[in-house]
């Protein structure tokens with residue numbers, strides 16, 4: 001038995017690996033509300049969202065591990081900010097291909113049916129999503145366990161986006177996706193759906209190995225976001241981490257923007273190495289999609305960040321998916 005098989009066997013048996021202490025026993029089966037037996041052969045499905053990861057940052061990082069899923073595509077996010085973008089993801093609209101000559105409603109129905117392959121549910125129909133149009137509820141209704149781990153406070157568990165999830169958690173650190181991987185549990189009795197939002201690639205593009213006092217600082221933050229964040233992240237420029245756009249001077253020089261862009265590229269490289277852990281812990285019959293919720297501006301046309309920005313770089317995102325085995 002290889003390392004992967006051993007890990008998968010432990011996870012299915014309710015024992016998970018821990019970086020700090022080897023193996024930790026966990027409850028063998030968390031209770032879920034009464035729900036039907038899942039369809040035979042249905043897949044586990046994981047969506048990993050690298051917050052703010054721009055398509056060209058992915059290309060520059062040349063991620064080896066994540067590329068095992070398939071060839072990366074340039075796709076376009078429906079929104080330029082975290083909250084609306086995740087809402088769209090959960091109604092079953094992953095980043096689009098911008099096809100010409102199609103109506104939005106037709107594209108939605110056609111694109112939605114790609115979930116047949118992701119979930120291995122050949123009988124899945126768009127009609128089953130009507131009227132709620134909410135993927136987690138649909139999945140609970142056919143027997144799935146549903147889980148979401150987020151790193152951005154605008155998606156915190158008090159927000160309505162938590163609807164339809166058995167587990168919904170805001171991670172302690174905004175920039176350490178391994179926290180989510182360590183919490184993931186797969187069970188033999190029913191398939192699991194996971195949505196993971198991680199912020200290594202979000203401003204300030206910091207990985208967990210970098211001390212906070214080394215992070216770049218940008219002043220001039222809009223106050224509304226600061227308040228939103230105060231009770232969630234007690235940190236000086238948490239508002240920017242929540243996705244605020246800098247509105248006041250000082251504005252940015254090219255060298256600083258280039259440095260920030262390079263930091264995002266390095267953050268992709270970091271996440272790529274962490275994803276090895278995800279691939280190891282996923283049992284057979286798991287489909288994985290990796291993408292971003294929106295892009296990021298690094299000084300183009302005078303913009304920095306994302307949110308209230310109308311610029312193509314704010315919607316260009318990487319998209320890769322597949323089944324490992």
Ligand SMILES: [Zn+2]
Nearest residue numbers: 051052082293
């Ligand atoms: Zn975001």
